[in-house]
Amino acid sequence: MDNNKAAVIKEAHAPITVEPAQSYTPGTGEVLVRNEAISFNPIEAKIQKWDMFKSKYPAITGFTFGGTVLQIGVDVTSVKPGDRVAAARWGWTGGDDRFGAFQQYPLALEQNLIKLDPQGSLEHASGVIANLATAIAAVSICMGLKFPPVTGKAEKTGNKVFIYGGSSSVGGLAVKYASDAGYDVVTTSSPKNWQLVESREPTHIIDHTQSRDKVIAETQAHGPYVGYLEAIGSAEVTELMGELLSEKGGVFFSMSPTPVDGQLARNVEKKFFGYSEVLVSDPENQKARKWYMEEYLPEGLRNGNIFSNPILCVSGGLGAVQEALDLLYDGKVSGQKVVVNPQE
Template structure:
């Protein structure tokens, strides 16, 4: 194996370059993974988007008060990966060399974690990809989408899990059912005994119902909150995968008009003044997946301490994911393959940024 490899490095604000960097060596409790496929997430292009605005002299906090993303120059971009274990660090026993594994790292935060030919990862935060999934499907299921669902539903809302499903078939709303997180959310809710209801564009209704959505509502319908509340008067919980504009407010109103009390988990902080009147009965609380890595990190003006609780909880899910995917209980997002590998990553980022991606996942072979 060569001592150098290719990695997607942030070289200037809003720009990346495929550069030669040293192959990392795993420390105790870590593994080195030879990457076979990667997947693109909105969080990946957001890192560069905000750098571009900064370069133009704008304030990120002014333009995007709920998004404090910033990829410093020299950091490596990218989160989701699938590959083969190449080397074990001291003390690693849960995987062996040659195992197919998947996971995610904190791309865009610092040098050494992101899309590269080899990725160094915490051994306790990878899961073994079953043989019925291709490399690209493994990347599509690697981390950000399903792990965000796990964190939101089971860590934050304390819902019943697939291992011990509820018998009540309680409704749970997903705002943005055709997002990557939404697609996984539908399946995890169904596997956990809940009744998934979603908002989406009408073109995706059939696909979402095939995954298990009991009802689909148009997100553009001005009466969507009251219609959901009327159809599901016991609604108490929601996950807002969009968290922009009035999406959170509308999800909160649906619960308020239904059960009257509950909680909405968001993927971004929403400071809409209208939410204050519901703060006591239907609070909207953000969740941030990077906390499961158990490492302190900082975004502009905001420090996030290490969360050993989140990390330990996610570690407990790693042995469960292979069986969920092997059995077909959870299916990977439909993949949209792009050619060119790491050298052509900008095309995939631009595609996701354009909003063209819908009910599918942009993936690359490496």
């Protein structure tokens, strides 16, 4: 194995610095991975720009990656060296730099990874492992809606769900997931991403490039809804959701807090969680976690029912990590999943 390198945030709000990093030996239940696909999430840009979680610095961040197993620790039985895997950084590993995705040779917990078929895409698998967990937690645990079958589609429930942001990574997965669970899904998209969003099988798509008043009117016209999810996490969409619900009041679930949350009407409640952690780390949800990691996700990747947004590869290895984060923070990514290969 070559010496490890990492993209490090040296202090709060600081830009990425690429530098040598510690080389790791996997312990009990741990796996050492040759990282070949860092999959980026918008919240990672906010963690850097806002110091969102008050991280301990210097920090190696990043939540999801895919690669090849190099070495396994004691008691690891599901994978062996040479296997291709996708991994997420859940639970206590979130505070341990050894498990950060922004490096060439991170560790992963066996319980937080899935083994891929030899032909399985590292980019697509790493692009969905945490984002789909977020969608499942939001829709089926936090909103209390039904789980879909492992394969195929459930019978129609006769109920509708509104998901703002059908072309986003989480939003698109949530649209397909809720549709497979039997719900009629109304979502939003720009004309540019219409075909992508249609592939997620919503009942109706609203052009979000219209005026806010038209988006709200069209959304209300296709209701009522048993749940509201906004998958963008911006101040602008928070304000829109507030106006949408202000007349009768209600709750919507969001991907991120924003500076305008305190300005919502008193009868409108916005809820935000670390959704994927709700699914995989809460003891009360261990049955759902097992279903997701051992049945639903592996089968969906194999049969093509689960797929990420089209991949946007940013070249340059670890030196491209800052570019990738800036693209997300500046809102320059639409209908794509940003990936960097740290081995370049």
